[in-house]
Amino acid sequence: MDKFTKDKWHRKQAVENFNKTWDLIEKKDRTKEEDLEMIHTAHASRFHWGLAGTPLNYARGEWQISRVYSLLKMGDSALLHGERSLDLCLQNNFGDFDLAFAYEAVARAYMVIGEEAKMEEYISLASKSAENIAKKDDKEYFISELNSIKLRSKA
Structure with missing residues (x-):
C-alpha cells in the first residue's frame, strides 16, 4: 500500500469511528457493550487521526475521548x-x-x-x-x- 493510499485509508477509518462514536454519544439508552464500543471507537478514531491527520484532528479526537469518559x-x-x-x-x-x-x-x-x-x-x-x-x-x-x-x- 503506498503512502497516499495508507493516509486515505486512515482518514476514512478516523472519520467512520468518530461518527460512530458520536452516534453512541447521542444514544439515550446504551447497553454496557455499547459503552465499551464507544470507548473503543473514540480511541480508534484518534489513533487513525494520529497517523493521517493534523494537530486540529488530534485536538478534536482528544476532546471526543474526554466526552466519552465524562459520559461514563x-x-x-x-x-x-x-x-x-x-x-x-x-x-x-x-x-x-x-x-x-x-x-x-x-x-x-x-x-x-x-x-x-x-x-x-x-x-x-x-x-x-x-x-x-x-x-x-x-x-x-x-x-x-x-x-x-x-x-x-x-x-
Whole structure:
C-alpha cells in the first residue's frame, strides 16, 4: 500500500469511528457493550487521526475521548484527554469553538470528579473563550453544552 493510499485509508477509518462514536454519544439508552464500543471507537478514531491527520484532528479526537469518559463517569480519564485537547489547542493557537470546547472538556471532567472550584474555573475560561466563536449557531450550541455542566448536588 503506498503512502497516499495508507493516509486515505486512515482518514476514512478516523472519520467512520468518530461518527460512530458520536452516534453512541447521542444514544439515550446504551447497553454496557455499547459503552465499551464507544470507548473503543473514540480511541480508534484518534489513533487513525494520529497517523493521517493534523494537530486540529488530534485536538478534536482528544476532546471526543474526554466526552466519552465524562459520559461514563470516568473522571480521571476524561481529565487526561480533556487536558490533552486543551494543550493541543494552546500549542497550535487554535481558537474559536475548538479552544472553547477544550476548556469545556476539562470543566466537564472536573464535574465528574466532583471538584467544584476547578470545574467553575474551567467553565469561566470556556465562557470567556466562547466570546471568540465566530458563527452564531456554533456559539449557541457551545453555550447549550457548557450550560449542561453542573454538579449533581446543584442539579
